Amino acid sequence: MMIQDLRDFLEILEQQGKVYRLKDAVPLKKIPAIMRQKERSGQTVIFENIEGFEYPLVNNILGGREFLALAFGCSREEVVTEYIKRSKNLIEPKIVPDGPVQEVVLTGSKVNIEEFPFLIHSERDAGRYITAGIVIARDPETGIRNASFNRMQLKGSHKLGIRMMPPQHLGQIYEKAEKRNMPLEVAVVLGNHPLDMVAAASSPPFGVDEFAMAGGFRREPVEMVKCKTVDLEVPARAEMVIEGVVYPKEREAEGPFGDFMGYYVPVMENHVLHIKAITRRTKPFLQAIKAGSIEDTHLLALSREAKVYEAVEGTGAKIKALSLVPMIFTCFISIEKRFEEEAKNVLMAAFGSYSWLKNCVVVDHDVDVFDPLDVWWAVSTRFCPERGTMVIPRAVGFPRDPHRIHQSKLGIDATAPLGQWDEYERTTVPNF
Ligand SMILES: Cc1cc2nc3c(=O)[nH]c(=O)nc-3n(C[C@H](O)[C@H](O)[C@H](O)COP(=O)(O)O)c2cc1C
Known part of the structure; x- marks a missing residue:
């Protein structure tokens, strides 16, 4: 079966007996402890019924080397060599007129990022964080797209704190925009194909589009749709997209946050993402990744x-x-x-x-x-x-x-x- 999106991958994981569906009502604050427990038993977990929230949350879709092997369609040992082979064969994305990620389009006062089940992952985190979002932006000089993971702190219905510093490519792109005194448009993609996640977490040379890399991994072009309020494209079969802008010269306190080493990074003066629109599937799967997890x-x-x-x-x-x-x-x-x-x-x-x-x-x-x-x-x-x-x-x-x-x-x-x-x-x- 060709994996086209997160849902297809969840189906494969389910067939392999790797998915634990929690149907009972669970308060948001109990979720990180359950995630930890399921991570230890090597299971993907879907929280189907989160108290006070409408949509389900999935965690640990890459909970072991065998999960990556399923995504690549190879053995555990071959994952690295498949990665090397396929990353040398970039396949440009294909723009399509529409896709499920835009089944619902919310703008203006209809936008409220706080109604989605994002988590406080570590006890001393400054607030709820988006951790599994692929941030897409375009280099203002070359027009080339970039994709990366960046943590984002929820700061109100239309506002996120975002960490994006050079040498990370997004930080370099922002610096170029800031020098021109231009707002940087971004799109944050949630509920992703596992191989798009692998591409976004990779750091090819500056100027290589991670979605061309994702096409190479998938062995077919990633279908993308144009965003509604920013000049960017996003995977048509993702679950949800946040469209927004990061203005020049704007910084605010962000953090502390439990990082990938398992320690807290302190409060920092970081960037601010102003949300212009949320597009989503009718019933989107939200996704969480704990920093430092498997x-x-x-x-x-x-x-x-x-x-x-x-x-x-x-x-x-x-x-x-x-x-x-x-x-x-x-x-x-x-x-x-x-x-x-x-x-x-x-x-x-x-x-x-x-x-x-x-x-x-x-x-x-x-x-x-x-x-x-x-x-x-x-x-x-x-x-x-x-x-x-x-x-x-x-x-x-x-x-x-x-x-x-x-x-x-x-x-x-x-x-x-x-x-x-x-x-x-x-x-x-x-x-x-
Ligand atoms: C779940 C996850 C969260 C991440 N969060 C951040 C972050 O907040 N800031 C950061 O600089 N890098 C973060 N990273 C690492 C970058 O996404 C990664 O280094 C990426 O390759 C950078 O992309 P680039 O090639 O565009 O520079 C995270 C990675 C993952 C997998």
Whole structure:
């Protein structure tokens, strides 16, 4: 089945037994705790009946590597190579006259963003946040579209606080608009095709349209419709779109907010998005992503895994699989080792290709890199600290780092000695 939108993907997840539908009435404030619980059991959850809200909310549609495999139509191990292959084949979007995302069009006093079930994700968050919105804007110089995820704080019926700073492309685009003293038009897309989400979370070179990338991932053009009040296009089969403008020179306090590392970012002077219209399906599915969750991490990981994969592959190493989950500062790579010291070359390539990478563990092909416990087993039984540790002092790392925690690197070779496979053969459970 060709996945055309979020609903198609939910159907596939449902067939795979991965969806938990909560039909009982649930207060909005109880939802984050239930999301956490369902994330731990690897389930997508649909909140069908939220007290005081009309529309359902879905969470954790990318709750594991196998979810991405379903979206790409490949195996867990192949997700990265499919990503690499398809991201090199951009397919331009196709503009269509109409689509379900505009079944209902609300403007003026009919707009009220607060009537939708957005969540307070972490206890000290400044308010309710939109976390799963793909923000689309056009570069005022080139006219090229950009798409990215940005957190947005609800600040009233027509107003959102938005975090969009360079080097992120949206921040650069805003700077160009601000220099011209022009308002920047934006469209925020909610309820997305999983592969559009993967594209929006990727960072291709500035000037590459993430929806052409999404077309490559989907292997067909993304159908898009023109917005009603801004000069932008949005996926025709999304669930809901917020159309609005960000004015030059306007900043307001935004935050605190629980970020992808699991800490609070403090209050910052950030931008303000003024909502002009909301277009939606008659009964839209809203979507939430908790920063730092397995779903968020998979989105952040994939484009970075692709970079590391290509660099390590360049050494000639035979890669079985690679993972930056559950935290994108740490990578697990399994290889079919050819030379005794090969893991060191793999580590050097990995660190060189992705500057935020702090820890990297190389294991043999019989270890499951998608299971951190299995990697820890390999570290515990095959890693010799004296021979297998590589420490790189003072390198470039994650930049938000006042205590210089992320500016050095640790590589671990947890592969078994070459030619000793008899001794290191893993026991298996008998299946007589
Ligand atoms: C769920 C989610 C939320 C995100 N929120 C933000 C955010 O608030 N600010 C930000 O700069 N990046 C955020 N990111 C990361 C960017 O979306 C990501 O780096 C993206 O690739 C940037 O796109 P660009 O290529 O247009 O620069 C988020 C990513 C995800 C998956």
